Amino acid sequence: xxxxxxxxxxxxxxxxxxxxxxxxxxxxxxxxxxxxxxxxxxxxxxxxxxxxxxxxxxxxxxxxxxxxxxxxxxxxxxxxxxxxxxxxxxxxxxxxxxxxxxxxxxxxxxxxxxxxxxxxxxxxxxxxxxxxxxxxxxxxxxxxxxxxxxxxxxxxxxxxxxxxxxxxxxxxxxxxxxxxxxxxxxxxxxxxxxxxxxxxxxxxxxxxxxxxxxxxxxxxxxxxxxxxxxxxxxxxxxxxxxxxxxxxxxxxxxxxxxxxxxxxxxxxxxxxxxxxxxxx
Ligand code: PAF
Numbered sequence: 001x002x003x004x005x006x007x008x009x010x011x012x013x014x015x016x017x018x019x020x021x022x023x024x025x026x027x028x029x030x031x032x033x034x035x036x037x038x039x040x041x042x043x044x045x046x047x048x049x050x051x052x053x054x055x056x057x058x059x060x061x062x063x064x065x066x067x068x069x070x071x072x073x074x075x076x077x078x079x080x081x082x083x084x085x086x087x088x089x090x091x092x093x094x095x096x097x098x099x100x101x102x103x104x105x106x107x108x109x110x111x112x113x114x115x116x117x118x119x120x121x122x123x124x125x126x127x128x129x130x131x132x133x134x135x136x137x138x139x140x141x142x143x144x145x146x147x148x149x150x151x152x153x154x155x156x157x158x159x160x161x162x163x164x165x166x167x168x169x170x171x172x173x174x175x176x177x178x179x180x181x182x183x184x185x186x187x188x189x190x191x192x193x194x195x196x197x198x199x200x201x202x203x204x205x206x207x208x209x210x211x212x213x214x215x216x217x218x219x220x221x222x223x224x225x226x227x228x229x230x231x232x233x234x235x236x237x238x239x240x241x242x243x244x245x246x247x248x249x250x251x252x253x254x255x256x257x258x259x260x261x262x263x264x265x266x267x268x269x270x271x272x273x274x275x276x277x278x279x280x
Contacts, residue, residue, distance in 0.1 A: 001083035003090045007098075007139055010091050014052075014140060022049035026142035026169075028133060031055040032072035032187035033081045036177040040146045041085045043174045047144050053082050054091040054136055056098065060107075061128030067271075072187055091140070098135065107131045108165075110157040113251050117242050117264055118153050118275065126157050133158055137169055144170040148177075150184050152262055152277045153251050160249075176276070182208065184276045196269040199238045203267045206231040206243065207278045210263045214280045219256050221245035224263065232267065241266040241273070248279060 004010045017024055025048035027040045044051045055078055062068035075092065082090050107127045110119065114126030137145065147155040155173045162169055177185045182204045183197065192200055206228035213227050224245055232240040243265040245257045254261055257280055264277040 001079070001087050001090055003079065003092065005092055005094070007093055010052075010089075010093070010139055013089055017050050018141075023144075024048055024050050024052060024140065024142045026136070026140050026145040027051065027053045027087075028136055028145065028147075029053060029055055030057045030071065030187065031078045032074050032190070033078045034177075034185045034187065034189075036148055036150060036185035038081060038085045039177050040148055040174050041082065041087055043172055044144070044146045045086050047146075047170075047172065048142075050088045051086060052089045052091055052140050052142065053087045054093070054140070056091075056093055056132070056136075058098075058128060058132040059095060060099070060103070060131055061125050063122055063125065066122070067188075067191075072190055091136075098132070104131060108134050108161060111160065111164075113157045113160045113249075114153065116251060116253070117244065117246070118266065121241050121266060121273075126154070129154055130157055130161050134161065134165075134167075137167055142169055144172055146172045146174055149173050149277070149279075150176045150186065151275070152248065152264060156249055156251055178204070184274075186274065188272055188274065191272045192269065196237075196272065199235060199269045200267065200272070200274045202231060202235055202238060203265050203274055203276050207263050207265055207276055210245070211278045211280060214257060219258075221253065221255050221257050224257060228263065228265065232265075237269065239268040241268060245280075 025044035027044050029037050057071050108130035110126035159171050183201050210224045210228045228243045244253050245263050248262040261280050262277050266275045
């Protein structure tokens with residue numbers, strides 16, 4: 001694996017890969033890699049000749065009271081894991097290189113896909129995500145980029161950006177990887193004490209209960225949501241933020257749930273926010 005620290009060098013490397021006629025897949029991350037990220041690499045390897053992974057903790061997508069400063073930064077371990085799993089190029093640009101003007105003047109707005117749920121709880125979060133993803137796409141010019149289902153609204157916003165702004169990039173969404181007990185893997189799980197982890201797990205259980213009720217034939221979103229809310233609300237120490245049945249592309253709430261729609265949820269446990277989702 002070759003490590004690449006600047007935008008100029010990355011462009012040079014990409015030109016070399018293209019000159020050899022090779023296809024490129026791309027896995028954007030903020031590091032603190034876990035098995036969820038590593039399965040994105042597997043998917044990226046499956047669809048292209050060369051795999052680029054980026055690690056960049058993007059300040060633009062964190063709100064003023066969020067965890068940008070304490071976000072886990074584990075570059076040495078990440079590089080070992082990425083290399084072992086088969087990444088060809090690891091791109092780790094600096095903040096100064098990515099945002100020489102400190103904050104960009106032009107940003108990408110997610111529109112209605114990013115308005116509700118995470119978008120409502122974290123104002124401007126998706127603007128930060130789409131702006132950095134657009135920049136990374138322009139630098140790396142991949143054929144395919146791979147995102148995790150764990151951040152389903154992010155994946156929907158990226159797909160909408162690619163469609164509406166004609167980016168020549170295919171978007172793949174890989175299934176969420178879970179711990180044995182069902183907790184969705186996340187870089188933020190490492191903040192959780194054992195007690196908080198137990199509480200956080202209830203979000204996944206509530207979503208699974210919604211999926212089970214759908215499996216038994218319930219189609220009313222309100223009834224499915226009530227099933228999940230009942231589980232979240234009876235737990236002291238857990239603050240539910242949202243739980244809803246939505247269309248997985250538009251992220252608008254649905255009244256009648258169909259196969260392919262999603263249940264999305266977020267909770268706060270102590271200082272940590274957890275999100276998760278399932279597809280019905
Ligand atoms: O999902 C993430 O890790 C980030 O939101 C992304 C896509 C790398 C953009 O910073």
